[in-house]
Amino acid sequence: MDKILNSEKSGSFPRFGRRRGKYELETSSFRLENVKAKEHDDDKVTGSNDILLEHGLKHDQKLEQVDQFIESLAAARDKSMSPEIPDQMEVFLKMVNSRIATYEMREASAKFGQNKVEDSLFFEALTHLSKIVKYLGEFTLDSATTGCFNRTKSILQRAMSLLETEFQALLDNSKRSCNVDSKTPKSPKQSVFDSNQHKTETEFLNFPPESIAIVKQAATAMIFAGYEAECCIAYTAVRLNALDAEFNKQGYKNFNMEDFQRMEWASQEGEIDNWTRIVKYCTKNLFPIERKLSNLIFEHSSTAQRMFCDLATSLTIKLLSFPNALLLFKQYSMEKLFKFLDIYETLCDLISGIGNDLSAKDLIHETSVTRRRIGEAAVSMFCELEDSIKNDNGRIPVANGAVHPLTRYTMNYLKYACEYKDTLEKVFRQHNETEGSTKQQPKNATDNNGESTSNTSHFATQLMLVMDLLDANIDTKSNLYRDPSLRYIFLMNNGRYMLQKVKSSNDIYEVAGDDWLRKKSSDLMQYHKNYQRETWGKVLQCMSHEGLQVNGKVSKSTLKERFKSFNAMFEEIRKTQSAWIVSDEQLKSELRVSISAVVIPAYRSFLARFGSHLNKGKQQEKYIKYQPEDIEVVIDELFEGTAASIGRRRLMHLSQ
Template sequence: MEKSPAPENDSDEIKDAVASPHSPTVDASPPEVLQEPPEAEENEVVEDSNAEEPDLTLPQVWEEIDAFLGRNSDSPRDGGESNSDSDPIEIPRAVELLSKNVESMIDKYALDAGRSKFGHDPEEDSCFFGSVGRLSKLADKIGDLKPTAENANVLRSSSLNRTSSVLQQAMSFLEEEFRAILDEDSKTGRDDSDPKSAKTKHSSSFNNCCSQESDRCNLPEPEPPSTEEEFQQFTPETISVMSKIADAMICAGYETECCVLWMMMRRRAFKSALSERGFDVLSIDDVQRMQWDSLEREIATWIAAVKRCSTILIPGEGALSGSVFSGQPEIAQDLYGNLARSVSIRLLDFAEAVVLTQRSAEKLFKFLDMYETLQDLIAAVDGSKQYPDDPKKKEVRAEMMAVKGRIGEAAVSIFCQLESSIKSDSSKVPVPSGAVHPLTRYTMNYLEYACEYKDTLEQVFQQHHDKAVVETANGEPTDDADSSAMKASPFSVQLLTVMDLLDANLDMKSKLYKDPSLRYIFLMNNGRYIVQKIKGSSKIHELMGDTWCRRRSSDLRQYHKNYQRETWYRLLQCLNHEGLQVNGKVSKPVLKERFKSFNAMFDDIHKTQSTWVVNDEQLQSELRVSISAVVTPAYRSFLGRFNQYLDPGRQSEKYIKYQPEDIESLVDELFDGNPTSMGRRRT
């Protein structure tokens, strides 16, 4: 590995000290370390040259080292001019003293029982990194020197050999400290909330929605990361320390070790964070075997994990790598790209496994939740200013887009299966009492729920469902204002198709009723339920359009008229004046028969239709009011005109069973679903 030149790490204090030889020492090591005479077993040159020289302070040691490095900058790769092979090389005793200084400081740091060795004494840390930086430069320069007859002994000196040994010792120490700092982050600051027990953005089960008519439950959106969360649990001081360690290791030629350690520890930190939030890696087989209730909880956990990554990984981790490796922007970009890809692949693999599961109607909304979550993640990637030209970032985004597309395709497929479910519902058993059919309730709740994802569904249908022509129920193209908007909205087209299929199915089911009146009650119940659902949801109403709603309201009025005709207009025939007079006089037998027929028919209608159900209070009230408005005035008029022709007493009581007020009271008992015993009601 080619070693890059080391940047200066001198603090202002050290620079001042070097500039002034009379400045006090900032050496954090014990004085005797610098005063100890160097070993001379193998280096006569160093021993002789240092015999009578005074002790050196650390700034003086640095000054000599810097001067030595400057005099021997003869490596072609450094741009220097190579000295003559016969030039003698003089190794200053500062080289040995520098190695001893670094060893001493490492030993002193090792005595610290705390987890973090740095940060307690900034001046001491600055001295250490300054010494290590010069040590790595010495190792580079010594390695570049060419051995000659004159300098062979010098290059074999123990002082120079120890330089590499001490540098390796320093790198091992820094690597362990780097690991300790990164490992501390992976064990702190975890969120104890259990996303598996919480709901995602929407309610957890569509089946519950259909059975209970419940509204959607909204999970609060995750709060944006605070300043403290920007770099996970790292303080600015810790980041500064890590940056110095990274610079020192890279400049010393330990770039691979530094980067491998960083990637290993950051991946571990994210894996730990995701595990703490309940997200664990599941194989495709695990997902395939999972029951929907369990998989639904796993999806909720996945959504929470992805949202966390979109708010922490994208902005925070990129900034973290950029700060720690600020002196090596290319390395920072590469590390961030690798980490983002590693974490993203774990999350995307789960999403792809979910897409491969068997599709069913209740899965639509979780699929849409996943689609929206990935969409937010992609937006976070696009909005990140970190490393805009990083090819790995673009690769990760492309993979996210591909998975999002597969989820969108699955969502379209699931929604279109609603057509098949309506077509296949061919039950031959009519719903008792003409109530709202379960198919109507299911379909409308499903559509209402789906339209809460209106924008997302329009997007996925636009991308994955091609339908160019808007057609009405009879297959003829429309040219009204609503159709113009729907031509640009394939989802609107699909919605209208579903509604047309539902209408056709309900019309077929209405024919299962032998009583024509009940048939129209059934159609009114279901039609009113549909209209009320659409009017109650602005989003589905927007998709269906005003023209469709007006047409449906017109259909309901026609059903109402048909019901009146089949039931009450027949009853009114009993109150017809025609045929009552014979030779200019009212025929009592005919009159008595008319009253008897009216009473019998009204009793039968009341007995039957009081068991029928109209759950919509407004429709129930409209029906009762319209019936009373038709029957009561006609009966009051008939009774007022002809009751005088019946003999008072038993004859009158026998044929005049109801007073007009009784008729009104009995009409108010219709459509309650509870039969009422008929009794004589007289005023």
């Protein structure tokens, strides 16, 4: 295209005259050699009004006679005979040629618009010229008629050259006027986010209404005369230059992708953000503006749409080079998922901005292919999360039963992913339609009758599979703890963390659903019961009344053993479980309340009934080390993860 445009900058229109017939002269000049000098003499000494006065004609009279001639040409059925050329044709041609010369001598940026009436008459005359060339060219011409035909065509070509120059000048002047602040451009983010649509149109599409009117008249005249290709090429060239300048202003740059690949991911994220911002600027601002401009200038919607699509194609091919280059790396690590989803959503917006006209079919297809490939990359990244859970086979348990880092990472990842749930739904649906789904169904993907639920979304299915994998992984890791009580603390911590993450996010709750929440809550209750049985069941046995009385009397030796066992067990629980961690405050409170509700009443009752059977003094001090209030203090300090400090606080309390 550049080669064609460069060859036409001189205004000689080498591609003009596609309609030339067999009687056209063998010259590339716009004017016939035998009339060229005469035309220029006429241009210098004679104005169009003078020509009309010389022949005693008014403009309307002359056009009326020319109209009659055109009508006779159009109505003629026999094209084998040359038509008779009326005398007024010479007057008409002289007048048009003189008017062209007048326009040509004006300043480059002010050829039209000085006199609207004159401009209107001139464009009307060009319409007549175009019709004469069209209809006269259908006849078999003799030598006399050929001269008129060629002279008419030469003048029309000269007019088209004038119009093309003015057409480009008006578009180019408006382009420059919109960049008057190019020396101090706003930052890219300001130019997009700190300006509204109207302001952007005012700055970028700075065409006064009178300029639009002239450009539209010029385009209409050129297209009617058969110079649509030249008009469109000129329009595309000027607008592409303007759009390239705007791209640069917005911070667009062509990347050396090898350099990009060597960047740290944080830097790559910044470049992706910049790309998505520029694409959004195109879809929200540039594309609507260009569509509006083409509709204003070109009367026919098909031409206007084609012009817009040509420009959109040029911009979009440039924009698509970035995501296509990203896909070449095939570095689909799961932390990159969300930036790829941003790219996917941006490409969806880009397709909407292009529109669905048939002339944009290839462009939409190309963009859709890139979007689909980005979607497949996103699927790979999400599935890598599954693989990371499956492959996490660490044999070292998390200290003190705390929430496992894998649990935190996975749940936060899923919570963030659910903010893209609509996009991920599209991505997985597209993937399943293309590749088919061979994966197992998640545990909660069946109804009460055990039948598969057909209305589960693709993304929800995928998310619940990840949750199932995480549950299985947590259960496996819980077996690394030798202490059964700590195992249940670990299960409660991780299960509670998952539950709270789901509850705190409407997006992830909507995907997981009530069934999952009920199941997880039920599991947590069971873990709680198992913990109490493993930890405090043996403690409560120490306070059992059974076996303490022999022949109706309390056995002091047995009673002493019971107190000793209680003291030892409780001290061991204090030492170990004060170091255990329960990070969820509500869960910690629930555990403490439930322990207190079981242990303290039982101990108070046991102490009240059997404490007096021990001799007061040293015997009671030796075996009764805790009062109910002391037990309550210790229970309230369990699961803090700081055994040493708890022990010190307890000793201080007991010494008071």
